[in-house]
Amino acid sequence: MAKVICSETLDFFLFDVFDANQVLEFDRFKEYDKTSIELFFQSIRDIAENELLPIYSKMDKEKAYFRDGKVHVLPELGKAVRAIADSGIIGALDSFENGGIQLPYCITNTALSVLYAANPNATPYATLTQGAANLISAFGSQELKDKYLEKMFSWEWQGTMALTEPEAGSSLAHIISEATLLEDGNYNIKGQKIYISAGDHDQTENIIHLLLARIKGAPKGTKGISLFVVPKFLPEDEALKDNDVLTAGIYGKMGQKGYTAAHLMFGEHGKCKGYLVGEANKGLNYMFQMMNEARIGTGTLAMATASAAYHCSLKYAKERIQGSHPDKKETQVPIIEHADVRRMLLSQKAFVEGSIGLITYCSLLKDISEFGPSENRKNAHLLLELLTPVVKSYCAEQGFQSVNLAMQVLGGAGYTDDFPIEQYLRDTRVNSIYEGTTTIHGMDLLGRKIPLENGLALKLFQKEIETTLKEAFAIEETREMAALLTDQLKGFEKVLQNHFRILKTSGPRHFLADATLFLELFSLITIAWIWLKAIVKLTENKEERNEKFVKSKLTTAKFFFDYELIKSAGLIQKMSQEKEILTSSIDSSIFD
């Protein structure tokens, strides 16, 4: 099949750079070893190749549609997602006891990278179900678990996250869907939800919504939101009974045309039943405990899409003969010989592989924070909290730019649907919008994560970087990169001090005004660290990888420092200025 992701690179970051072997030692995962994991990965690659990749373009060209109150998707989608379910991945994170396969998150997410790269529109039907099931599993009653988990793990029933409402997008505090207590202890649900991914389709017999609503009389704001299981059909006495969940329509979108986003109406006829998950008024709290996972997932999706686009553009660049070298005009060459085409390829490669590194690191932190040695859990959790806005937004924003470069490599051909790149570009665009826009993540990083426990998360991260720098300064190949990163860290420190000065003198509105730029800078430094650590590990264990692999990684790292990390210079200059911040100081009338 067409190559969509590099297995050796996934393996390299997972086992060489970030040592996933340690995770396999944890009690929770003792059933697994490297051999069984490799077998699992092989089954995942088979599904990617045989079930997912073949229908990617078709899901777009024969897009989902809404007719007579029903949503229809490409019929082949059902078989493909059931194949994903058969691999065990929907229940991958859950315990054996609950019917899951108790796999480490870092392994699960690496497998998902492969599935996403083969088909970023089909795979989310499975991962959304995973997320919904995990909420029931973590916070639901035994009754809810018994009723729902098995059918969701096997994807007989689709799961969704029903959060967004017309007046509550980025601001979930303003949710107005209402839950009224019934005599049987359950709830009557009434409200509208919009943009609900996989919110309706014809490939599963039921759809289970994990829905946020406000119990009548609950406190205002975020502290009055509860989480409910609201199935499309109520499972009662072996039958499925209508539960008054109507689909008003699906959205026409730039991309993801085979991955539906529905507008749903709950309780239009007053007969929609919901089941409280956990305690009342803790819904947002529960949801946010799953958010790191969802956000790493979005980053993974964006990275994987860019990976598929990279490999498509690389293949084209090797095959397409056009133009000559400026000093040898008589002979035409494959376009991969042109320096600017290489720049566009290396920029993609540096993004994709650096992101794989970051995603792998975050996944590992999640495993350690939950199942690692107890003395390591807190620090891993803090680091994960710090890096979640980075992994989500860097991958989403730069993933889009990366696919954009893939298109540019193909020129006119890339703009046509003769190649999948125009679809990748349309599909990946939404990643910087959902699971929190980039703006939200900038504010999360600077406003919440940096100040977390008096800056402890940041200090831990800086310590990680310092350790790597020390090693890198001792190695010939990495010395120059280490010096560059040290410079950027000094600049970052200035930016940080300037921001806390602004907070003190001008308040939080001005402090947070450039948060998106702050996130951009912090991301560049983070990825530079990932690359530096990767090369340090690679030079320490050169014999484990072949010479070509070593050379490839070293060149890509150098490219990142030379062409990408330099973008921090302008950001540092901008954000260390001692003047008022334009965007928070002007009035809105100047835009007309």
Next chain:
Amino acid sequence: MAKVICSETLDFFLFDVFDANQVLEFDRFKEYDKTSIELFFQSIRDIAENELLPIYSKMDKEKAYFRDGKVHVLPELGKAVRAIADSGIIGALDSFENGGIQLPYCITNTALSVLYAANPNATPYATLTQGAANLISAFGSQELKDKYLEKMFSWEWQGTMALTEPEAGSSLAHIISEATLLEDGNYNIKGQKIYISAGDHDQTENIIHLLLARIKGAPKGTKGISLFVVPKFLPEDEALKDNDVLTAGIYGKMGQKGYTAAHLMFGEHGKCKGYLVGEANKGLNYMFQMMNEARIGTGTLAMATASAAYHCSLKYAKERIQGSHPDKKETQVPIIEHADVRRMLLSQKAFVEGSIGLITYCSLLKDISEFGPSENRKNAHLLLELLTPVVKSYCAEQGFQSVNLAMQVLGGAGYTDDFPIEQYLRDTRVNSIYEGTTTIHGMDLLGRKIPLENGLALKLFQKEIETTLKEAFAIEETREMAALLTDQLKGFEKVLQNHFRILKTSGPRHFLADATLFLELFSLITIAWIWLKAIVKLTENKEERNEKFVKSKLTTAKFFFDYELIKSAGLIQKMSQEKEILTSSIDSSIFD
């Protein structure tokens, strides 16, 4: 109607900043004065509002299709483009003698900005016809002019540019379409052309291709290419006779779904007749004399699309209530109040208006170079040559990023087709591909335009900048900006010297390796100069514009210097390094 472009800003750059009044004094344009120009603009705005904007979305949703050998477009398109033709704009640049309306280019292109902003997919049917007709007018025989111009000016006949072939995209030297001399002195044409915009459709009775081909026995390479008029139907004795031009199909594309790109087969049955334009083997030469125009046109299209997207996102930002200030969490505000939304709006505004300035300047240079006082023509031409790759590529690349920000302002709504932004984003993407990719323009700037006449073009431009800087240092409002630009110019000088050192020590391949980055840096400096000049002119003539306009422009200029121009820091750092350039030094095996 929905606002898509700001008329006062167009007027400001045209008459206040770049003094189009001088052009109206030229002999060629003596029939016009500011009043008649204003009446012309009013008629253009009416067409934009009544004919073009209403069908923009419909052209996408009811896209062009190919059936039974014929291309069908939205039926309303015909009426809309004929309305454009009725304004005189297809023959705008041609002489009264040839049936044109002899309008200055700067006026014509300002009018086109308005039409493009209202409908970037319908307007090109007219402008492509303009370009094709201008080639006939400039280089064709009186017979060709008599036969074709009138019908093209009225858009009874569509015009196209038939350049690209399967094996000749960026490298036109490799065109293989063949022309064989016939007994009547005309030619038999045989060949395939791909991606031909407006190459076929059902809204005009004929389609006139300006086609590049090689006369049998002509020299190899660029010096053996000739230009032909090849009509779809031969106009003979008041009738239209089939000319063996077949449409193989149209391309499925990411955007521009109502603006066709056709795959055409000429002379499949050996019966396709072509008429030589001008002399044999000078085809590419003729084509390139029209290229500056075509490239300014592409920049204008990209700017105008971004302008329409900006105004859409601005309207949304004012109306959408969501979220609160970090220091006043109890009240929700319109999202335009959020600093990061303002950043995204100002970034668009700074791009759109800075580009209007650059486009206006280039348009004016074109008028001066052709019809200005004879002592000014050469310098104007040199400046235009220098700035053409900038206006084309900066507008195309940053225009795409600008529309991308517009989408981000709308969040999830922007990703749906409830708003036109997702279409703008899809449509505008191709601008950095056609009329020369960004890579090609980078090499054109650094490899051809900078060295032009021993750097004379660059020297002239630097002199323009110095004049503005001198004025700017004398004005309170612009002093800080002038100092910033001076710094960047020093950095640019270092980059330039480093590049000529590389040329000397390592040759042209390495010299040109970072040409795209060089173009990016040069563009930032150019736009900074445009903004600086605009503010200087504005403060000199404050009384002519109202206070709000002055404040708006000053804030936007400051934003550009503060948030955009800083990007040059990293570019300067990268390109003034005395080390070998990675992308031209590695081997291609590292990409796997």
